[in-house]
Amino acid sequence: MEKTQIIFRKGNNVILRPVEEADIPLFQKWMNDPEITQYIRAIMPVSLAEERSWFDRVSKSASDKVTLALVDIATNQLIGTIGINNIDFRAGTATTGTVIGDKKYWGKGYGTEAKMLLLEFAFNELNLRKVYSDVFAYNKRSLAYANKCGYVEEARIPKHFYRKGRYWDKVILAVYRKPWEELWKKYSKLKKK
Ligand SMILES: CC(C)(COP(=O)(O)OP(=O)(O)OC[C@H]1O[C@@H](n2cnc3c(N)ncnc32)[C@H](O)[C@@H]1OP(=O)(O)O)[C@@H](O)C(=O)NCCC(=O)NCCS
Incomplete structure (x- = not known):
């Protein structure tokens, strides 16, 4: 159970807050789980020491990244992590990952809500122009939730990743401020105060 509720952003079902040292064991567990790593770039085993050094990097303020923990409001449990990476203020771009x-x-809609909250920060506070993500072509859930947040396919790099014994396309999705703003208006109406 979370002890003190730290809130960076709050939706109806999920809170975004800074990552904390106590999160490290769960992060390590997830980063070694093949059911999860099948969808992300990291495939090597992650030791506690490595997870700690990742935490040391992302828990310090930096100009090119923001890393947050996701907490389910109903149970107050840590359920995941979300981040803005590769921030390039000159180009007005960044990547995101969840x-x-x-x-x-x-x-269950947690990813969509968390990503909408993160994009609100990216566009309205960091003044970014375009946010993009790379997705493995077989990650249908990720493609679906990104579309719900306004991302559209910008490019497809054929047979770019090797996973599950074969090559897969890399799908590059991007969301721009204007289309996202239309979705945010709708989302804000559903958002509890
Ligand atoms: C990808 C991820 C962040 C999405 O978050 P989420 O909370 O599961 O997504 P949401 O529930 O908000 O939205 C998922 C959408 O995909 C749909 N979906 C779920 N499974 C699907 C599937 N197998 N095929 C197609 N669509 C699917 C859902 O129906 C939902 O759309 P709907 O609300 O219109 O019905 C989360 O599933 C996750 O962390 N997965 C493992 C790691 C990962 O893939 N990270 C992203 C790497 S690019």
């Missing part, structure tokens, strides 16, 4: 590590939360 891992809901607690698999029982997949497909």
Whole structure:
């Protein structure tokens, strides 16, 4: 159970807050789980020491990244992590990535809500112009939730990744401020105060 509720952004079902040292064991568990790593670039085993050094990097303020933990409001449990990476203020671009590590939360709208909150920060506070993500072509859930947040396919690099014994396309999705703003207006109406 979370002890003190730290809130960076709050939706109806999910809170985004800074990552904390106590999150490290769950992050390590998720980053070694093949059901999760099949969808992300990291495939090597992750030791506690490595997870700690990742935490040391992302928990310090940096000009090119923001890393947050996802907490389910109903249970106050840590369920995943979300981040803005590769921030390039000159180009007005960045990438985003999300891992809901607690698999029982997949497909229940938490990712969409968290990404909408993150994009609000990216566009309205960081003044970014375009946010993009790389997705493995077989990650249908990720493609679907990104589309719901306004991302569209910008490019497809054929047979770019090797996973599950074969090559797969890399899908590059991007969302721009204007189309996202239209979705945010609708989302804000549903958002509890
Ligand atoms: C990808 C991820 C962040 C999405 O978050 P989520 O909370 O599961 O997604 P949501 O529930 O908000 O939206 C998922 C959408 O995909 C749909 N979906 C679920 N499974 C699907 C499937 N197998 N095929 C197609 N669509 C699917 C859902 O129906 C939902 O759309 P709907 O609300 O219109 O019905 C989360 O599933 C996750 O962390 N997965 C493992 C790691 C990962 O893939 N990270 C992203 C790497 S690019």
